[in-house]
Amino acid sequence: GAVVSQHPSRVICKSGTSVKIECRSLDFQATTMFWYRQFPKQSLMLMATSNEGSKATYEQGVEKDKFLINHASLTLSTLTVTSAHPEDSSFYICSAKTPYAEAFFGQGTRLTVV
Amino acid sequence: GDSVTQMEGPVTLSEEAFLTINCTYTATGYPSLFWYVQYPGEGLQLLLKATKADDKGSNKGFEATYRKETTSFHLEKGSVQVSDSAVYFCALSDLRSGRLTGGGNKLTFGTGTQLKVEL
Numbered sequence: 001g002a003v004v005s006q007h008p009s010r011v012i013c014k015s016g017t018s019v020k021i022e023c024r025s026l027d028f029q030a031t032t033m034f035w036y037r038q039f040p041k042q043s044l045m046l047m048a049t050s051n052e053g054s055k056a057t058y059e060q061g062v063e064k065d066k067f068l069i070n071h072a073s074l075t076l077s078t079l080t081v082t083s084a085h086p087e088d089s090s091f092y093i094c095s096a097k098t099p100y101a102e103a104f105f106g107q108g109t110r111l112t113v114v
Numbered sequence: 115g116d117s118v119t120q121m122e123g124p125v126t127l128s129e130e131a132f133l134t135i136n137c138t139y140t141a142t143g144y145p146s147l148f149w150y151v152q153y154p155g156e157g158l159q160l161l162l163k164a165t166k167a168d169d170k171g172s173n174k175g176f177e178a179t180y181r182k183e184t185t186s187f188h189l190e191k192g193s194v195q196v197s198d199s200a201v202y203f204c205a206l207s208d209l210r211s212g213r214l215t216g217g218g219n220k221l222t223f224g225t226g227t228q229l230k231v232e233l
Contacts, residue, residue, distance in 0.1 A: 004157060034221075044117070044203070095157070095221075103221065104160035104189040105150070 002028045004096050006106025013084055013113055021079045021109045023094030029074035032095030034068075034103065038091040050077055084113040115142045120204045120224035125196055127231050135189040135227045137204035145206040147180050147187040147220070152201045161189075161202070186221045194226075201226045214227075 003026040008047040011084075013019045023033060032051050036044040046063075050056035050071035058064045077096070081088055089112050097103040122138040129132060139145065146165045150158040162171030167182035176191045187204060204224040 006157070009155075036223075038226075040124075041225060043225045044221075046220060046222075049220070095158070102160050102163075105152075107157045108185065 002026075002096075002104045004069070004094065004104045004106045006094050006109055008109060009107055010110045013111070015113055016083055017086055018080055018082045019084055019111060020113075021081075021092055021094075022104050023077045023079070023096065025075045025096040025104070028078075028096075028098060028104075031071075031074065031099055032097050033071055033077040034095045034097075035069060035077075035079050035097070036093045038093065038108075044093060056105075083113065084111070086113045089113045115139040116145070116206060116208055118204050118222055118224035120166045120202075120205055122177070123201075123228035125227060126227070129231055129233055130193045131221055131228070131231075133189070133191040133194045133198075135202055135229070137185065137187045137189065137224060138204050139185050139204075141185075141206055141208045141210040145208040147178070148205040148207070149176070149178055149187070149189050150205060150223075152203065152226075154200070155193050158203060188193045191207055194229070195207075196233060199229055199231045201228045203227075 005024045007022045011106045033046045038044045048056045048058045050069050052071050053075050056069040071077040093108040095103040095105045118139045131159045148163045149161040151161045152158045162173040164171040164180035167191045168180045178187050205221045207221050
């Protein structure tokens with residue numbers, strides 16, 4: 001299957017700093033990318049959907065000024081957690097797809113804010 | 115809204131044991147149902163899917179049947195192996211009530227069930 005690479009796999013940052021997570025589709029062009037977060041013992045929750053070249057669509061309750069998503073090319077989307085706080089500590093997962101095809105997922109990023 | 119409920123883990127089995135991981139859903143439309151698997155250190159991979167009632171998805175010895183009457187999509191395998199140890203996620207995608215954004219389909223996930231298979 002197609003490969004989606006997410007980087008970094010783990011990151012620890014200080015409270016108040018920003019963290020950028022990258023999601024790359026390595027062997028296909030992803031027209032749509034999704035960002036999820038997962039708290040312990042809870043479901044993966046969709047945060048936002050992004051289409052190449054346009055603004056991301058955020059789910060209700062997700063702060064778009066805090067979670068900045070950029071989908072500048074067909075192979076790269078980034079999620080920036082701005083002014084991170086301990087409550088932002090979570091597991092973040094991206095997925096990428098082309099129209100009418102299944103979504104492929106990255107390995108996930110474990111963010112810890114101290 | 116749409117939701118998926120799956121049994122809590124971890125589930126610990128001996129090799130060659132029979133596996134069932136329960137999954138039920140609620141959806142306002144006509145969902146497609148999926149099982150994803152996440153092996154340690156890797157991303158989620160699609161394991162199997164079913165797009166309409168009574169469909170059976172199967173892959174790598176795993177099976178799940180789309181039961182509309184019980185709104186269920188239980189995952190089964192007759193004889194598990196140590197290499198099946200992973201986290202399994204049940205999910206649905208509803209084309210009618212979900213969001214279509216430039217060809218993207220929203221997936222609603224369950225909490226995941228960790229499976230540990232021991233020798």
